[in-house]
Each structure stands twice: as structure tokens, then as C-alpha cells.
Amino acid sequence: MKVWGGWVFTREGFVEGWLNPLTKEIGLGRPTEPAKRGVIFPAFRNCHTHLGDTDARDEVPDDLSLEELVGVDGWKQKWLSNQKGSLSLESGIREAEKFGTGLIIDFREGGIEGLSLLNEIDTPIQIVGLGRPGHEGENAPSENIGLSSYVDVGEGIVEAVASKAKNENGIVALHHSEKKREELSPVLKLDPDFLVHLCEADDDDLIKIKSEGVGVVVCPRSNSRFGLRAPLERMLELEIDVGIGTDNGMFCSLNIIDELRFIAQEFSSIAPLDLIKLACFGLDKTIDKFSKIKIENKGYVIMEERGENPEMAVLDSKSEILEVIW
Ligand SMILES: [Zn+2]
Structure with missing residues (x-):
């Protein structure tokens, strides 16, 4: 199971990071193992x-x-x-x-x-x-x-x-x-x-x-x-x-x-x-x-990367959801 790597949306804006879809562990920086690319949003x-x-x-x-x-x-x-x-x-x-x-x-x-x-x-x-x-x-x-x-x-x-x-x-x-x-x-x-x-x-x-x-x-x-x-x-x-x-x-x-x-x-x-x-x-x-x-369920939505700008992953009408992680 590959981790997701790419932009992660946080309260401070987009930061480079990764998400393990099985454990829901999330980290900052580039993933150390091979990763699938996507833009990661909290549910x-x-x-x-x-x-x-x-x-x-x-x-x-x-x-x-x-x-x-x-x-x-x-x-x-x-x-x-x-x-x-x-x-x-x-x-x-x-x-x-x-x-x-x-x-x-x-x-x-x-x-x-x-x-x-x-x-x-x-x-x-x-x-x-x-x-x-x-x-x-x-x-x-x-x-x-x-x-x-x-x-x-x-x-x-x-x-x-x-x-x-x-x-x-x-x-x-x-x-x-x-x-x-x-x-x-x-x-x-x-x-x-x-x-x-x-x-x-x-x-x-x-x-x-x-x-x-x-x-x-x-x-x-x-x-x-x-x-x-x-x-x-x-x-x-x-x-x-x-x-x-x-x-x-x-x-x-x-x-x-x-x-x-x-x-x-x-x-x-x-x-x-x-x-x-x-x-x-x-x-x-x-x-x-x-x-x-209190937000109990830390779900995530992975969206398609659309060009350089991570905002477009969610704002571009052509962008699709790649995975929803519950
Ligand atoms: Zn109403």
C-alpha cells in the first residue's frame, strides 16, 4: 500500500506532506517511500x-x-x-x-x-x-x-x-x-x-x-x-x-x-x-x-493535482476525487 504524497491542506494553508491511508498517519515534508501523488484535504x-x-x-x-x-x-x-x-x-x-x-x-x-x-x-x-x-x-x-x-x-x-x-x-x-x-x-x-x-x-x-x-x-x-x-x-x-x-x-x-x-x-x-x-x-x-x-473522525479526501497551484485540486471543476479515507 503506497502512501499519498503532495500538498496537504492545513489551517495554515498548503504544506508539503504525506498521508498513510491505512494508519491515517500524516507527516510533513516529502515522503521517504514511493508515493502516489494527490492533494490531501481533511474531510x-x-x-x-x-x-x-x-x-x-x-x-x-x-x-x-x-x-x-x-x-x-x-x-x-x-x-x-x-x-x-x-x-x-x-x-x-x-x-x-x-x-x-x-x-x-x-x-x-x-x-x-x-x-x-x-x-x-x-x-x-x-x-x-x-x-x-x-x-x-x-x-x-x-x-x-x-x-x-x-x-x-x-x-x-x-x-x-x-x-x-x-x-x-x-x-x-x-x-x-x-x-x-x-x-x-x-x-x-x-x-x-x-x-x-x-x-x-x-x-x-x-x-x-x-x-x-x-x-x-x-x-x-x-x-x-x-x-x-x-x-x-x-x-x-x-x-x-x-x-x-x-x-x-x-x-x-x-x-x-x-x-x-x-x-x-x-x-x-x-x-x-x-x-x-x-x-x-x-x-x-x-x-x-x-x-x-469535537471532530472525532479524521477522514481525508485526496484530490487530483491540477498544475502547479494546489487550490485548483478542489476548485477546478475537472478535478476528481482520487480517494476518500475514513
Ligand atoms: Zn435550512
Whole structure:
């Protein structure tokens, strides 16, 4: 078994190194034994998904608005109510495995039962399921919660669910200001760990988010379907803790490499190294706060070398995955 040798992506950028695929030992410098060439990335992080609607991808109508699709009582809710078991979740997870995802943070719908479906699937991916009450008046299924949005859940209810999660040292995450700007102050009072989207957040909102140490996850491919765009350049300038996600499985593939290539095109003023960091080490400070999402699985993705520049191994659309090592 040959080791992989070549550029290794680290928090400091690309360094020359090698990886033994059997022992997962990684070293710096040129390999001392004959090696296969490839560019070595730590397994990618997908910081926001809805795995449960992956199998709706071929059926999802093109002509409905965001509200009609994913709003309360929207098309997705009807589709989900006709689903049984974990098949759709599994489709999403297998797709993410194929493209070298090591960590998924999923907003899990369907209450206790919905959250427990994750346990039915055997996968090398570390999946953090953020549950939500299955219906009004029900308790959250775990201490970690991922809510639709403050306005969707409703004043009073959202405070109760979030404060219970916080008392249990859980993770609190919500969608916010996706399609139109929503009031930030009641959301910050919940002491959220991260917010998703923020396409319509204004500059004051972003400054407050930074000063409160709240993380943000952006999902640019999903946003673009609805003509939306997150102010990612400004978020990075403010040094907000940012991660990237693929959002609903019915809208976008669970392939973070595709997400990264899309972001590199649409946000071309951001340095490619900073974008690759989002894919490999995104939402780092937020994840660090929680012992339960310590990165346990040191997976690696080996990509084809494309010319002199190691960034192109992941950014060039012709570059292929050579191996995923779990
Ligand atoms: Zn979402």
C-alpha cells in the first residue's frame, strides 16, 4: 500500500506532506517511500443540511416561492408527511459520503421520531442532529435544537424551547433573515450558537452578530435558487465564525466541493484559500465550544493535482476525487 504524497491542506494553508491511508498517519515534508501523488484535504464540513428532503429532489416544483416550498404548511411539509422511515435521510448521507464529508450538522424535523431516524443509518460521517419539537406544545427531542426561524416558531414558544436547550448546555441554531430582514434583537436574546443564511441582514446586524460571538452558516447555492445572496465578503471581513452548508437536499446536492466551486465563482473577491478553509474548518469556533461535536473522525479526501497551484485540486471543476479515507 503506497502512501499519498503532495500538498496537504492545513489551517495554515498548503504544506508539503504525506498521508498513510491505512494508519491515517500524516507527516510533513516529502515522503521517504514511493508515493502516489494527490492533494490531501481533511474531510469536508457541511454545517447546514436538511437531509430529510433529499429524495424530493426530482419532484420539487420549479415555480413555487420559498414560502410555498419550505414555509409552514408548504410543499415540503406535505411531502415529508407522506414519507416513512429513513430512506430519504440515507440518500443524503450516502451522497455526502461519496464526496468526502466528515461532519454534517443537520436540522432534523419530525420531533423525537425524526431525530431518532439518524441512529438507523450506519455511516463514517459524524452527524450532529439538531432536533425540534414535532408539533406545538411538544418538548424538543434533545438538548440541541435547530429551529425554522424566530418568526415561524413564534414569540414565547421559541424562548421556552431555546432556554431549555441552553439550560442543558445544548446547541441553539435558527434560520434568520433569509428572504427579508428580520428583527435581530429578540433572536440574540436567545443566546444562539449560530444562525443560518442572513442574506438580508444589514451591516449593524452583522456587527452585532460578531460582537456577540454568534456563528453563521451560509448556503449560497440554495440562496441563488431564490435570487438571494449572503453578504459573505463582509462576514469574513468582520471575522465572524462562518461555515458553509448545502441546505435542503431537495434543492442542492450534498457535495461540499460543488458548493465551494459555486462560491468561488459568485464571490470571486474572496481569496480561494479562505474559501477552502470554510469547507475544511468552517464554523470552527462554534464547533470548538461543544464537546459533543469535537471532530472525532479524521477522514481525508485526496484530490487530483491540477498544475502547479494546489487550490485548483478542489476548485477546478475537472478535478476528481482520487480517494476518500475514513
Ligand atoms: Zn435550512
